[in-house]
Amino acid sequence: MHRVELVGTLIAHARSRVALVAAAPGSGKTSLLSEWHADGRENRPFAWISLDTADNDPVRFWDGVFSALQRTAPGIGGSAQAALHSPGTTVTDQVLPLLINDLAELTEPVVLVLDDYHLIESGDIHGAIELLVERLPSTTQLVISTRSDPPLPLSRLRARGQLIEIRGGDLRFNVTEAGAFLNDAVGLDLEPDEIARLHERTEGWAAGLQLAGLSLRGREDHRQFIDSFAGDDQHIVEYLGLEVLDNEPSELREFMLRSSVLERLSGPLCAAVTGNPGSERLLQRLERENAFVIALDSRREWYRYHHLFVELLRHELTRTRRGLVVELHRRASAWYRDAGAIHDAIQHATAAGDFGDAIELITTHWYEFLQRGRQETVANWIEKLPSETVVNDPNLCLTEAWLGVNTGRLDEVDRWIEAAGKAAAEGPGSEELPPLESGVASLRAIHRYMSGNVGAAVAAGRRALALERGGAASPWRPVGCPVLGLSLHWHGEREAAARTLTDAVRIARADGNHLAAMHASGGLAAIEYERGDAASASARAAEAITLAEEHGLSEHWASSLSLAVRGQLLDRTDDPEAADQVLLRASELACRGVASIEIAYSLLALAGIRQRLGRHDDARRIYEEARTAVAGCEDPGVLSEWVARAERQTRFAPPPRAGRTSGGEALSDAELCVLRLLRSELSQREIAGELHLSVNTIKTHTRNIYRKLGVARRAEAISRGRELSLI
């Protein structure tokens, strides 16, 4: 098909939900998309993301999507991006719904382009893209260019007519296009039969024609070259690529080979790596003359090689200058380190086999990357190091343990803590780095706390604080202090807990660790509540909730503690409905984490309020969940007594008989959300605002709820929903 027709096809299918451009490298996928973008018939803005391998970190990937969208529609995805950066959020549950709502409200449609999607291997990203495609509003078209088909339900999209596909066969040049390209664009003067033979030999493959054009330019003996090329069965890239490379002046050839170790090229970086001070000029010349480099920005500061060509260059570099490769990576690492680009510095240090340098960079910078939510990036750095190196480096073991704590993979944490302790005992410590022993003890305290062993958490937490070398500079202190305080509280040492948590709030605030400060304030609120001091409890809970709201922590499981206290306080002020709402939210948040103690605490509070609201079956079910959570703890401290007390005091109803649920159609998650809000005084418009949905959507949901519950009015829906324990 002609290029111009392909663009026409894409424009004609502007209402297809997904446009897939899947073909081998060098087929002209990106060029086709650029031509489409530039075409006068297309007036939608393009939000364009050129992906690279570092985008396998979901936070970096979605940040890229948001920035690209914001360049086309300022302000879009602001709240989604804030959610992305909040600890404890998941992309599919919290970030995507916000983004989808923003997209739905766009007044002008937009095209979202994910170029080079084959570089994405992250299952998290694939899953989120699948969900995005499923719910994509009609204002947005998703375009994916890739060398391999993405793991999306393509056949379903195809069957629904929601997919337009451009594939390798479509992208091949026909003989007329090949002639136009060679004679007009490259400026050759070839005979029709020569063009036909080149077209046949390259099978219309864009990169093949381009390489052929470059080989022929500046040659007199066109016919002879075409004869030998057409009569040879050597692979085109090898035959022509080396031909082109060999014909370049030696300075340029050497420059291209040496700079091929880089993912991105800039004048200063290339000068440092290749040793050629004229790198800036050479890059411009390459772009002008042979189109092997592509500018990445309009200021002509950063470039990259054409994907296909860079592979060939790397092959040649490795084959002919094998000993130089390590040195080139080493220079690149040093340049990036000086430029403050830590991720690239680590990548090149690892590629050079300079694991010591990589470890030093990781040890110095992992914490700041984690604080920005870039866990996958840090995990990937360590993954690329030899496993013997990792287990023998106490700092890397600690980082692994911390990654495990952050992602809730508790079963791995203990192994890494033990490895860190062992490696620390064997190797020399460093005066510049945070004290290892206290790091090991702090993480052990966190691990024991999360896995429900408060006695062991207290012991480890005390040891961590005792091991601190005095100064407040250690990053472990703000982390270890709250955990010790909370553990003391559940261990029944209320006064010691209050003192430690008061210190913890101060230290964490001074350190700017809002998560630790919030968690510690929540703990203080719980203590004041137990003491019976409602005013102080309320003030402490408010403090924690404000911190959570100000620093995007409202979705973090650790914010459940303060909400659980607030809910119990509301219950005392005779507002059981409001208390129920808050306690339900507290339990949902707690269950996102893995800390059984806090899960049990909020569930017990929720069971209590449900019992008082007369929802006995519900209360029994929730109480059983709390009891199971406590039963799974090695040392639940005071919680085991609290569970027994709740049973004695409230005499929960026996477990409900099976089959008492609705025989009708189940409500969707969205409908359940709406149903919960129907209990309030809010109007449909206000509910729409609350859920970031349109009024029409709310009306549809409400109709479905009424139909499924077999009711006609709001009040009936609420009482029926309660009977079925839906709310």
Next chain:
Amino acid sequence: MIDRYSRQRYEIVVRGRLSNRYEYTFDGASLVACNGQTTLRANVVDQSQLYGLLNRLRDLGIELVSVNPAAETGDAA
């Protein structure tokens, strides 16, 4: 380190003649060209390595004809 894993031998046939210059980059696979096709014989430790190899072929724009496990015949000839 090499002997820690048992290796599986694969024969990968691609279109076009590839020269031996690619041996180093394809993880030491041996290359034999014949009739406009090239057979790569590679000993891989697992499926990940095999997929890595296939991806590198893809990234060079090389067309895949077939992938088959081959009987172990001692060293990579």
